Amino acid sequence: MTATSASPRVTFEALRDFIRAAFVIQGLPESDAGQVATLMAEADLQGSDGHGVIRLPQYSRRIQAGGINVRPDIRVVREKAAMAVIDGDNGMGHLVVSRAVDLAIAKARECGVGWVSTRYSNHAGPASLYARKPLEHQMLGLYFAVGNANHLPPWGGMEMLLSTNPIAAAFPAGDEPPVVLDMATTVAAYGKVKARAKRGEPLPVGWMIDREGKPLTDATRAGEGFLLPIGEHKGYGLALMVGLLAGTLGGAAMGRDVIDFNADHVSVTNTGQAILVLDLAAFGDPAAFGEALDALIRDIRGSARLPGVERIWLPGEQSHLKREAARKAGIALAPSLVSELDQLADSLRLPRLARLGEAGPV
């Protein structure tokens, strides 16, 4: 599924429009379809290609199986001045979380801080998209999510009671690109394991262990093992913390209740996410924060490197560069993915995704 220099390229707009059309024909209202499509295409634009259009066939299977509500009544079910809980009515996660972020921004503007939890949401794509949304308002975003399949046992255990539960955080700088962290609490996300298996590559030691507790490096045997948390018991603690904040607190699934949405296209996942927004203007002068962060970024980037290290990166900097490059040169998609999307288009009786350099849809 890896894109190479020989891979077909598409524009952001063509990709977005293709995804939107696929959702509209499957029953989503035009504006909802557009919102989901924009976020999915943004995922591909920034190189989060495990969370972009690659998920369209899976989402489509779930919609067609009745596992997603295409006309949800997304509504606030609990609310105080600085917080809310949103019930997503089993709609597309992108819609539910977008609503949550907008509400958290409004609350942060009023109260300095806003926290919104979701329940009955679904998989929503890359965490960084939602943590980044407050940036344009000179606000910070922190995002927590319960992953949509349990691949992580508690430390010392071998029952997969936890998921890769990601954390994302975004901080607006001044002249520098924002600092954007987006990380699973496991050493590797499960999507990376699947990608290695598809390419016939082994797993590095430290990604997974087998049921004897020994390193599992044969990617095709991934189903027999477990992901490892970062920092051993610490990553287990973080995954648990994120799950309690994003799941249990808002009344969403956690632990044994988590549905494996790769295997089950029908059951309501009751996915939970949580977004925290902090308004810089409440804490001081946002410009001063931007200057302080610019200085820190330059200190870090310009600091002495270990032998053999070419560059010190800030979190989010590589995605930033990928986004800039893909805006100019188009988004590269793996040939196997493009074939899969063509099949989906044919089955939905839609025009196929327009490649760059072609006159129009084929």
Place this chain on the structure above:
Amino acid sequence: MTATSASPRVTFEALRDFIRAAFVIQGLPESDAGQVATLMAEADLQGSDGHGVIRLPQYSRRIQAGGINVRPDIRVVREKAAMAVIDGDNGMGHLVVSRAVDLAIAKARECGVGWVSTRYSNHAGPASLYARKPLEHQMLGLYFAVGNANHLPPWGGMEMLLSTNPIAAAFPAGDEPPVVLDMATTVAAYGKVKARAKRGEPLPVGWMIDREGKPLTDATRAGEGFLLPIGEHKGYGLALMVGLLAGTLGGAAMGRDVIDFNADHVSVTNTGQAILVLDLAAFGDPAAFGEALDALIRDIRGSARLPGVERIWLPGEQSHLKREAARKAGIALAPSLVSELDQLADSLRLPRLARLGEAGPV
């Protein structure tokens, strides 16, 4: 510095009263001294012995050098409904953070969520103490702090621009003990490295690297190397995130501005911390949250274990058991620490710390 079964034991009350007397004679008001002493003795009670009375000689050196304001005017300098920034006026960190937690609890009661940042604070002991405070109000606590010495370079670098910046989180269960996470974002806290050096023990591979990027296992050479972040670049990202939330956001020191308070007893540290409190009652029925967490705790504790693993622990469970045991049997202190405390008592013309089983102060 390690306590053993042959170590002298003290009661919580004797330890607290000894610490309080030491602070009073050095100029802290009686009630402030009592508050700091209680928190420091609670650190020892729960086994956080790198953050308890072991710090008293260091705090005393700083107070005597004029590096701590013993009569601070701790005040709110920025405020909105759900947030505040507190200026600690260079007082003891325990006092500044306690004020921040109390204010965050009050704001959470009103708005559902409360966030309070500190600036001009100081080292405040174990993060978990502050994350735990909201528990008695049926609230969750999340705590972030900038560490008081930079021991961590950015990933790929060798300039120590970051600290071990800890995260703590506490969740109230029903019948089970609370889930309490308290972790540095490095594989090992620097105090653990110092303890190994004192005992003449090597460091495990993975704790530190030298300036060639190779594992550093000779603890006596710790000064020539750097701590490693958990999960490689991920822990670097987390340490940066925590530093921005706890330091930069509230106008406290971060990056190059961080003072090494082990080496410098005079400069104002401008330490920053941040506490986030979420009121369970705003999100739903607190009893239902407790039941859900109890069920999850029991699922985790009772789940299948890897070969050779005797027990699966929940975060905070070991501290909980240590606290219960030390309440009954007393707190064991390393003989070398007790000698150091005796010297401090003599120099301050205070009665020495009363050991358990003795008639009174010697």
